[in-house]
Amino acid sequence: MLDILPDVDRWRADGQRVAVATVIRTVGSSPRPLGSKMxxxxxxxxxxxxxxxxxxxxxxxxxxxxxxxxxxxxxxYGISDEQAWSVxxxxxxxxxxxxxxxxx
Amino acid sequence: MxxxxxxxxLLAGERVVAFTRADGAGLGARMLVWPxxxxxxxxxxxxxxxxxxxxxxxxxxxxxxxxEIEGVEVFVETFEPLPQLFIVGAVHVAIHLVHFARRLGxxxxxxxxxxxxxxAERFPHADELIVEWPADYLARVPLHANTYCVFLTHDEKLDxxxxxxxxxxxxxxxxALGSSRTHAxxxxxxxxxxxADGLIDRIHAxxxxxxxxxxxxxxxxxxxxELVAVRNRQAGGER
Numbered sequence: 001m002l003d004i005l006p007d008v009d010r011w012r013a014d015g016q017r018v019a020v021a022t023v024i025r026t027v028g029s030s031p032r033p034l035g036s037k038m039x040x041x042x043x044x045x046x047x048x049x050x051x052x053x054x055x056x057x058x059x060x061x062x063x064x065x066x067x068x069x070x071x072x073x074x075x076x077y078g079i080s081d082e083q084a085w086s087v088x089x090x091x092x093x094x095x096x097x098x099x100x101x102x103x104x
Numbered sequence: 105m106x107x108x109x110x111x112x113x114l115l116a117g118e119r120v121v122a123f124t125r126a127d128g129a130g131l132g133a134r135m136l137v138w139p140x141x142x143x144x145x146x147x148x149x150x151x152x153x154x155x156x157x158x159x160x161x162x163x164x165x166x167x168x169x170x171x172e173i174e175g176v177e178v179f180v181e182t183f184e185p186l187p188q189l190f191i192v193g194a195v196h197v198a199i200h201l202v203h204f205a206r207r208l209g210x211x212x213x214x215x216x217x218x219x220x221x222x223x224a225e226r227f228p229h230a231d232e233l234i235v236e237w238p239a240d241y242l243a244r245v246p247l248h249a250n251t252y253c254v255f256l257t258h259d260e261k262l263d264x265x266x267x268x269x270x271x272x273x274x275x276x277x278x279x280a281l282g283s284s285r286t287h288a289x290x291x292x293x294x295x296x297x298x299x300a301d302g303l304i305d306r307i308h309a310x311x312x313x314x315x316x317x318x319x320x321x322x323x324x325x326x327x328x329x330e331l332v333a334v335r336n337r338q339a340g341g342e343r
Contacts, residue, residue: 001183002114002209009111020107024126024179025170035168035181072132098124098179100132102107 004039007047008102016041019063021099023050027078028093042067050097051077063099072100106136106145110183113138117185117211121160123147124179126170137161152176185250186211187276187335191230192238192266193256194221197281200324201254202230208332210252215241217262239265247273252331254311255280264293271303277334279308279327313340 004020011018023036031052038048038056040063050059055077066073078094106122113120118138125133125147135145135153137160146153152174159166159173165182172178189205191198194216205212206229213232216222222235234241242253253270255263255278263280267290270278280290287309294304312326313333333340 001110002186005111005114022124022179022181024124033168074126074131098126098132 001035001037004037004048007045008039011039011041011043011045012102016043016045017067018042018102019066019099020102021050021059021063021075021097023095024074024098025096026093027095040064040067051095055095055097059097059099066099066101070101070103072098074098106134109136109144114183119165119185120183121156121165122181122183123156123160123173124181125176126179127177130176139165147176147178149174149176152178188213188251189331190215190242190247190251190253190270191256192216192242192254192263193258193281194218194223194227194233195256195258196320197256197323197327199226200321201256201327202227204324204328205331206231208328210331215266216257238262239269242266242269242273247275249274249276251275252277252334253279254327254331258282260290260293264290264297267307268294268297268299271299271306277308277331278306279311279330281311281323282309284310 008018019040021038023032023034026034032050036050038046038050040046040060046060049056062073062075075097110122121137123135125131130148133147135143135147135156137143137157139161141161143157147156155173166180168181170177170179187210189210189212191201191212191214194214198214202212211231213234214222214227214230215234215236215238217237219235222233224233227233247270253275255267257263267280291304308330312323313329315322315326317323317326330340
């Protein structure tokens with residue numbers, strides 16, 4: 001959390017909306033521990049990470065709708081998941097991420 | 105989502121536990137609980153809130169992860185304050201060590217009695233810079249199990265009394281710069297001062313993992329690597 005704060009503070013000071021994705025569940029080998037966070041601004045900037053780069057692209061895309069409607073989302077990525085293959089979850093584990101908009 | 109309160113607490117170095125509903129019905133509902141029993145936000149059910157409060161104020165804080173509370177899936181996240189690194193000796197190695205420590209998530213405090221060494225020009229990135237006799241300073245600040253102390257002055261008048269304070273306080277890590285010969289002298293002096301062998305044995309000396317470097321930045325890297333190994337409870341060798 002502390003690792004993304006400087007960027008999040010700066011974006012919010014600029015008047016941008018910011019969503020935060022948090023790793024809430026991992027199965028098997030996963031490159032980032034529980035609680036790891038990635039922040040996404042509505043200008044498309046990112047800070048932090050929720051995997052070794054495998055699912056970030058997909059999460060950033062999902063974050064855009066969370067930024068729009070403010071409704072949190074729980075997302076699942078794993079080897080059994082078609083989408084996971086398409087975004088390249090090569091680490092072979094399973095990751096669940098909670099994405100929410102910062103509203104104060 | 106309680107972001108502002110969480111942000112303030114983390115920057116102030118407070119412990120806080122965040123409970124976030126991960127189930128369909130209340131996804132994203134959040135309650136923050138501080139170990140002293142203060143709470144903010146709610147999870148939407150009185151029983152759930154009560155249970156969360158109890159978990160976060162227990163002797164042992166809950167581990168970060170999903171858990172089922174009152175039949176509801178909740179993501180529990182325990183935020184611990186940053187580990188503190190006291191660097192005694194505002195020497196050249198310390199300048200590099202402060203940089204590494206910052207990137208690695210340590211809050212660093214540089215202490216030296218000599219203002220020619222301990223000044224903001226040399227240490228713009230230190231979280232705190234203290235010009236004071238190191239033993240006096242360490243004796244008046246809280247030292248705890250999340251505190252790491254590194255002694256770099258090469259001057260036993262400055263190092264040894266401060267080392268004694270740190271060892272007696274039971275900090276997580278104590279490391280001291282110097283060759284094996286220097287360390288043998290130090291051990292003799294600390295024994296002379298009445299320190300128990302059990303405490304003296306806790307000193308990491310020669311300091312740092314063996315990376316083979318002699319340059320200040322290489323020595324700082326070796327020390328930083330040892331701090332990370334200790335923080336992760338690893339010996340720190342080859343995989």
